[in-house]
Amino acid sequence: xxxxxxxxxxxxxxxxxxxxxxxxxxxxxxxxxxxxxxxxxxxxxxxxxxxxxxxxxxxxxxxxxxxxxxxxxxxxxxxxxxxxxxxxxxxxxxxxxxxxxxxxxxxxxx
Amino acid sequence: xxxxxxxxxxxxxxxxxxxxxxxxxxxxxxxxxxxxxxxxxxxxxxxxxxxxxxxxxxxxxxxxxxxxxxxxxxxxxxxxxxxxxxxxxxxxxxxxxxxxxxxxxxxxxxxx
Numbered sequence: 001x002x003x004x005x006x007x008x009x010x011x012x013x014x015x016x017x018x019x020x021x022x023x024x025x026x027x028x029x030x031x032x033x034x035x036x037x038x039x040x041x042x043x044x045x046x047x048x049x050x051x052x053x054x055x056x057x058x059x060x061x062x063x064x065x066x067x068x069x070x071x072x073x074x075x076x077x078x079x080x081x082x083x084x085x086x087x088x089x090x091x092x093x094x095x096x097x098x099x100x101x102x103x104x105x106x107x108x109x110x
Numbered sequence: 111x112x113x114x115x116x117x118x119x120x121x122x123x124x125x126x127x128x129x130x131x132x133x134x135x136x137x138x139x140x141x142x143x144x145x146x147x148x149x150x151x152x153x154x155x156x157x158x159x160x161x162x163x164x165x166x167x168x169x170x171x172x173x174x175x176x177x178x179x180x181x182x183x184x185x186x187x188x189x190x191x192x193x194x195x196x197x198x199x200x201x202x203x204x205x206x207x208x209x210x211x212x213x214x215x216x217x218x219x220x221x222x
Contacts, residue, residue: 032208043200043213044154087154091208097169098144098211102153 001026006088006101013108017078021104023071023088032091033064035073037084038103044087047073078108112137116201116214123221129174129188131217133201136182141203143184144211145176148198160184161207196221 006023013019025033033050048055050062050071061074071088088101113136123129135141145157156169158176166176173192177185184201198218202211 032210034210041198041218043216046210046212049210098156100154 003027004088004090004099004101006086006104008102008104010105010107013078013106015078015080015108015110017108018074018076019078019106020075021073021086021088021106023073023101025069025071025088025090025099027090027092028066028069029093030069030090031093033062033071034089034091035060035062035071036087036089036100038087039084044100047086075106078106080108080110082106083108112203112212114201114203114212114214116199116217118217119215120218121220123191123219125193125221126190129186129191129195129219131186131199131201131219133184133186133214134182135184135203138182138203138205140181141205142207143178144202144204145184145186146200146202148200150197154200158186191221193221195219 003026011019035047036044037047038044048057048062050064052064054063059076063072085103085105087103090099115134143160146154147157148154158166158168160166160178163178163181174188196219198216200216201214204211
């Protein structure tokens with residue numbers, strides 16, 4: 001089993017749609033969680049950190065469920081500019097190891 | 111604000127040639143530094159990380175090496191490149207172990 005698993009997609013959605021991505025992790029001692037977006041042939045950019053209480057940044061909402069060991073990202077009112085690959089990232093307790101999921105590809109169409 | 115630089119942006123090298131990629135960070139002190147590789151269509155693989163000058167940890171055994179000669183400089187090297195070394199090399203920094211990482215623009219390496 002991979003340490004971090006994501007649905008590879010692609011997700012094809014129309015503008016204005018709501019889309020949700022899930023990510024599961026295998027190490028219950030994982031400490032920190034993040035969502036990044038990566039545009040084609042570009043570096044990953046931090047989208048948001050994921051806190052235990054859940055957090056929201058504009059149209060984006062991230063949630064963490066430690067009991068079930070999954071993280072989610074919800075994008076509301078999708079824009080064409082949201083088209084990208086979304087990476088789930090997990091950092092383990094006490095170490096520097098950062099594990100990136102393979103990413104979920106999103107296409108938003110007009 | 112903090113800035114991370116990587117060069118070159120693209121590189122084409124023959125098999126067996128040496129490699130040196132450089133990464134520098136501005137606007138912060140004593141950052142954690144990381145080197146990643148992303149093969150085409152694949153996820154990111156952590157290669158090396160460093161918590162201070164001269165302190166390098168390797169995640170994956172390979173023909174690559176890393177050095178940190180200065181606080182905000184991280185160098186990735188190879189004595190002899192293999193075809194399998196082709197990929198997108200990304201340098202990243204973070205303010206601490208549990209914190210988010212910020213990536214440089216990357217170097218796209220093609221070994222021919």
